[in-house]
Amino acid sequence: MDSGLFNVILEYINIVFMMFTITLFLIFTTMGYLSTRNSIHYKKKNSFGDLSKIMASPLAPSITIIAPAYNEGLTIVENIRSLLSLQYVNYEVMVVNDGSKDDTLEKMIAAYDLVKVERDIDPEWKCKPIRGVYKSGQRSFSKLTVIDKENGGKSDALNTGIYLAESKYVGCIDVDCLLMPDSLLHVVKSFFQRSKKRVIAVGGVVRVANSCKIDGGQLEEIRMPKNWLAKFQLLEYTRSFLLGRMAWGRLDSLLIISGAFGFFDREIALAIGGYDTKTVGEDMEIVFRMRKYMHERREPYTVEYIPDPLCWTEVPEDLKIFVGQRDRWSRGNLETLFKHKEMFFNSKYGRLGLLSYPYWFFYEWLAPILEVTGLISILLFYYLGILNIDFFIAITFMVYAFAIMFSFYAILWEIYTYNQYTKTKDIITLMLFALIEPFVYHPIVTFSAIKGNYKKLFNIKAGWGTITRKGFSKA
């Protein structure tokens, strides 16, 4: 009798897992479809006109690029030079030295002839004390502003920048990111092209710059990363940015803007108080709050997404650093979802509450936990001798086939849209990595996510961790 009940429970567990998997497949298939439509539309729509003509328009809005820097002495001068050479007339580069312990500030002062200037800041504005604001004495670097402040983390540094900026739009980027020269033109276009909705934020694709040929702060040649971990991340980024976010953008339900390349309407960012300094998932959290703010004010708004490869960054090649990064992401995810739990299936927030939030809850936060639970169950069932081997093998193969298919689709779409990796060898490499990803890379990602959740749930203190920059390879 008891074993009979146990069988019923097992059957239901099977069904839950099955439904979860089928829903996931359906969502992914829908995402594939939506991203395809969106990409084609985007490509056609943007085939007209020449962005560079607008570069010096008197109506071009002002943009401030805020780049927090913490112990970036190795690459800071080169990175700023790259940021200063963007094709746009009305922009400012604001580097926020977040209490670096190395010679980051000294290097900036020496390289760009910086002098201290007076600036007032609202005493009510919450951020760590500012030690000084610097401007360059040289006309050629007049676009550069450096803020030196006490250490308060990335969010605090970004908040300081948002407050001190005077532009209509602010861009929050990682200082080690390499922006394409026309990236600001794309951003301005995204902010300005809507006439019925207010664009409150613009996010973009982040591409993997490891092993690429960089010269003088410019991307000279796109190359496939040599490191195996970076190759997996490249595949993941392609799938995530080209299909995932493109689809969410199409649904106007984008909930995350990469911290490496995100632009915001400064007025809204200030209105919501900037980034939350208490979370490590600040890039996701700020979008949640901005969206909530606009929803509550009942103003038509949107968050735009640019699929063009405008931002290139160095991804971790060291396994430990990688695990730390993913651990932080999962903690940030959990913190944000918990903080905005009132949105869960809340129709007041429209698609945000009914679609985006639940997706993030079930398939970004819960999925790794379910995966591990499933794995443990299988081992347990096998041990108990109640595992349906045929079913297990069949479902495993099905999931594997689907994962491969989806990755191949992302590669296909990469070729169709931007075709960044022109060598046949590179395409074959990506496909091979797609084949082995579920066995090699995916377990690492799942492990990192579990680790992050564990730390968060059991309140184990953990910070940002550090990433050792190697600097972009020279031509």
Added chain:
Amino acid sequence: MGILKFTYLLLLPLVPKIDADLLWELTQIFSGLGIIYLVIAFVFRNRILHKNKAVRQRKKELGPMISNFLFYEDDVSLQEKYNHVQLKLDIRELLKDNFNRKVLVEILLDLQKDISGDARFRLFSLYKDLGLHLDAFQKLKSWRWEIISQAILELTQLQVEESYGFIKKFINHRKGVIRKQAQMATVSLKHEGIVYFLDTCKYRISEWQQLKLLNEIRNLEDFQPPRFKAWLTAKNKDVVLFSLRLIKYYKQNDANSSLIQLVKHNNDQIKIEAINCIKEFVVFEALDTLKTVFWKCSPSVKLVLLDTVASLGEDNEIPFLKMVENKENNFMVKSKALSAINTISPETVLPTHGIDAYPDYDASQEVLDEIPAPNSKEITEEIVKSPVAEEENVQKEKPLSIEEQIIGFTKDIATDWQVKKEGQQLINDTDINKTVRSEVGAQQELLFPESEEVGFNLSEENIMEHREEIEFDSDDIFEALRKNEPQQTDLTDLNSEEAYWEAVLDPEYIDESIFEVCFMEELDEILSITAPPKQGWAPDEILPLDFLPIIAQDNEENTSVQTRITDPLWNIEVNEEVVHQDELFAEELQRILNRIKKADDAEQQDLTDDFIPFVIDAEADKTIRPIAQSEEELQSPEVNEDVQTQAIEEELEEIILPWENNQSSTEDKADQLSLPDIDLEYEEVVSAASIGASANDEQEALFELNAVLEDRVSIFNELFRTCDAESKLILLDEILAVGDERDLKFLDTLSNDEDQRVRRKALAIAEKLEEYLNSISDNKQENSSQKSDHKTTIEGQMNAQGDLDSDLDLEGGSTEDIFDIDFQLDTAVSDEVDSDASVQKEEELTSSVSNNILDEILSFPAKLMDKLNG
């Protein structure tokens, strides 16, 4: 247990059975799709590559044909005409293929971006001659938005005006992409398109679209913009907004009333644009409306509004701004209000945060402390004679209490009113917020600007204060300039307070005071421009009058030399009149001022030459003896002019030779060395040579020259400091092209560079440069013998210096000699050695130097007058 049993019986039939076969089927489907994607990926890739290759190939074929059509002239040979006709036939044949037509359109679209003028018009004609525009017209009928948009773009960029009528119908198309493309075409195909667009536009116009439309309009040739105020009454908010932007861009200031009305618009963007226009066109009558609407505006509008009030407002707006500061909660708006107050009335709002409490400043204490500081006996005597000093002495015995100071201040105000009554309008001091200290200090400084010499702190701030306080009357000042020497001596006799105030109110004295203040201000400006940036000097630091020398170049510090080399302003300004540090400075200034007053226009021309002596290299300051001595030395027969002349010539050759050896291309020369650099080098050498001329013996002259040479730093030093290794490698090649001895030293330092490639290359370049310089020095020796004749001539000119002095009517200012030699030497060289290429260069350089100086000197009185006129 019963419940469990019940549940079991109930649920067991409901448990859905998942067939494993279904899963296997799904697996097969997904695998199949995966394989399909893989195949498609490669097929796609190959197709893209193949297509790109085919387009490239076809462009290669069609490109020359298009060029032939674009640049074909009628007056060619028969054979060429035949070829041209044949080409026409060929291209017509090719155009039967759709792919070729497509590629041809692509080529034309690309070309129209790169060519201009007649060729561009030919290109447009060719597009139509080949009938390609008909394809575009056909595309306009398509049901696909991207094809229609592409066709509109094509017709617009290739300027098919006939399409205007067809395209303008699309400006209200329901599909946004078509609509936007049509709007662009409408405004760019015909000048009246903008009128049609603004009249008929129903949809919203995005910011991006407005930006692009404005860009199109800006690029129209001979465009006469309509009066955009006509659309300020449009129902479409975006049309109003765009019109406002166009009004601002084309500066159409004939819609003030509408602008004022639009400030009350409920749309923030329109409001902001209207306020911006008001600011741009200085619409004073809008101020009341601005103040009225302020309280209902959003913070972003408030900021723009306050900015405009600051720009247009006067003192009577300050109460409003203070109210904003008090009532407003937004920090940014409050800050803006304070900033606006200070813009209207500077220094009204003073820093309050972090200011420690101190007792009021006692000016008398400082004066008494400062008086003994100078060593000069004359200055000390002057202090004793000065009424200020006497007054300060009295104050020292009995320091003024705060009450007494306030009483004094009240008296000052009363005096000011008296001044105003008499129509002098000199001291505008109604701001009762000013401190007693600043009042007393300002009065003292106004009356005795020269008192800085005795230790008064006449800072830039104080001078600025005077500038604000004094309302200048240009006619009076001009008169004052023409009058005789100011009655400064009278002031020294002012012992009583009555006499003191009488003197203050004396119009002549006031004019003179104004003049002196302005003159000091002018000097200050010269100082601020010409003085090399000193480390640790803050702009707000008190600037004592004993600021001489103005050029404080330190022999020890290479950094200042680098700054001079890299800073173009410095290079230019060093040729200006620069005042030398000398005890005779005040005397010299006074003499010049007297002459300004006396001189008529012709004399002023001569006077400008008298400013020449003020030009001096600060390098010399350290070693040169007082100017008075220098003059005597110059006249002394002991001076070995041969040595000096030779040294000068060698120095000039060193500068010029690299140029002579690279005369193949003018552009190359320009690349190798910029003119300011040459000016600077020349100036340094001439100054050094001049120093030598004023010295007693040749050893000293050579020492000066060597010192100057040693302290010069490679112009590449600064560049290398900030560039990366790649740039360094490139710059090293440049060193070989333009380098000299300085660069050899610099190359040595590069042997320690962190980059191995740079180290290696630096060594190689150093070797090559050394060889090159050796070869130059050999040439120079040969040349020197050939130039001995010229040298004799130059010596003759040097000896004629006495004649020149008399011509210039110099009055013993020995600094004059320094430059006169230089000036005369250049003339001599240019007159005597026209045939010599190197000396020709020298002439160009020196004439540019002297021209700069002359220009500056000639412009000095005008500048002074400008200053006096505010």
